[in-house]
Amino acid sequence: MRSTICCILGLLLCTRVPAQTPQRRTAFTCGGEFIGDSGIIGSEGYPGVYPPNTKCVWKITVPEGKVAVLRFRFIDLESDSLCRYDFVDVYSGQANGQRLGRFCGTFRPGALxxxxxxxxxxMVSDANTAGNGFIATYSAAQPNERGEQYCGGRLDKPSGSFKTPNWPEKDYPAGVTCSWHIVAPKHQIIEVKFEKFDVERDNYCRYDFVAIFNGGEINDAKRIGKYCGDSPPPPVFSDGNELLIQFLSDLSLTADGFIGYYKFRPKKYPTTTAPPTTTTTQATTRATTLKYSAALCQQKCKRSGTLHSNYCSSNFVISGTVITAVTRGGSMYATISIINVYKEGNLAIQQAGKNMSTKLVILCKRCPFIRRGLNYIFMGQADEEGRGKITPNHFVMAFKSKNQRGLNSLKSKRC
Incomplete structure (x- = not known):
């Protein structure tokens, strides 16, 4: 028995096992030029952590007569509701092209x-938090090829329609991103109406939604509205001759989808609201609004009352950080990253992960005066569309940690 074991051991020791060929892993670098029918791109060092303070550009070219399609297989970048720090931008074309989307966090968009x-x-990264980056494949497709993944594009005819993939035969697919870029001649605006609308319902439209932007790119400061649920949005009018409509579905529940119609209009109509029935009404309404705004902004910019008295008279009460503040037409349009909600009223609040934000319009841009990056308590009124409005007689003050206890106390009391 012992000799048998020794023979077996000797055979094993003497037999040469062929060396296993190591599997080569694709080495991803910072950007590059990629030409061909298909291929793969990834962030520098993927699947390791991408480096800080970098800007990488990948230029993709597929054969003439076809269109390029990009599909993210994995994405893990620093998460932020506005994708301000680390992000991936995807553009149609290579020089001054339309931005199809900006992405961060771990949400994987549909085919672009x-x-x-x-x-x-x-891809841009800042000096701080990082992740494992992204990996994506690109391929060539026929321009008129429309399957579950393909939707969106440029619309420049005087009128037309746009719809979710599979409409009206079945529900739209999960994990889809569609962007319709509508371009009218200069000195014209665009009217958009939805005939049928059914997108997964959520109070903050966090999962599936339609977002409409003035201009030709996804820019939170130029967003007109964000919509979901089963009620068609009201008619929308652009400020200028370009409008971007983005539809996004996540990887879970889906719904019937929608069909919408657009047409070009002369620029005489007011923007972002339904047109009035007569030019007389339009002139009267505009004149009244101007007089009201002028009278409002002539008031003394002085905060009056107390936290308690204003809390009870306000439709909403929140504390938050001013992320963006853009001045347009004498008013200031601000995006607020919410610290706490004490009284929501009918204020529209969006949520992305753990981050919540809302939009406020300060009708007189310097009253009250706010600065980007600082924290405030905002008490004001919200209109029917959930847009928060702040006038000189509303209550706004710097927010400090010592205010937290008093506001929590007010929240627990009845007015």
Whole structure:
């Protein structure tokens, strides 16, 4: 028995086992030019953590006569509701192209399709938090090929329609991003109406939604509205001759979807609201609004009353940080990252992960005066669309940690 074991051991020791060929892993670098029918791109060092303070650009070109399609297989970048720090931008074309979307966090968007055979992908990272980056595949498709993944594009005819993939035969698919870029001639605006509308319902439209932006790119400061649920949004009018409509579905529940129609209009109509029935009404309404705004902004910019008295008279009460503050037409449009909600009223609040934000319009841009990056308590009124409005007689003050206890106490009391 012992000799048998020794023989077996000797055989094993003497037999040479062929060395296993190591599997080569694709090494991803910071950007580059990619030409061909298909391929793969990834962030520098993927699947390791991407480096800080970098800007990488990938230029993709598929054969002439086809369009480029990009699909993210994995994405893990620093999360932020506005994607301000680390992000990936995808553009249709390569020079001054339309931005199809900006992405961060771990949400994987659906397929993105260029309007030509060229596409540009750009990743930017700051000095702080990082993740494992992204990996994506690109491929060529026929321009008129429309399956579950393909939707969106440029619309420049005087009128037309746009709809979710599979409409009206079945529900839209999960994990889809569609962007319709509507371009009218200069000195014209765009009217958009939805005939049928059914998108997964959520109070903050966090999962599936339609977002409409003035201009040709996804820019939170230029967003007109964000919609979900089963009630069609009201008619929308652009400020200028370009409008971007984005539809996004996550990887879970889906619904029937929608069909919408657009048409070009002369610029005489007011923007972002339904047109009045007669020009007389329009002139009267505009004159009244101007007089009201002028009288309002002539008031003394002085805060009056107490936290308690204003708390009870206000439709909403929140504390938050001013993220963006853009001045347009004498008013200031601000995006507020919410610290706490004490009284919501009918204020529209959006949520992305753990981050909540809302939009406020300060009708007189310097009254009250706010600065980006600082924390405030806001008490005001919200209109029917959930947009918060702050006038000189509303209550706004700097927010400090010592205010927290008093506001929590007011929240627990009845007015």
């Amino acid at each position: 399709i260029s309007s030509s055979n060229k596409m540009l992908v750009q």
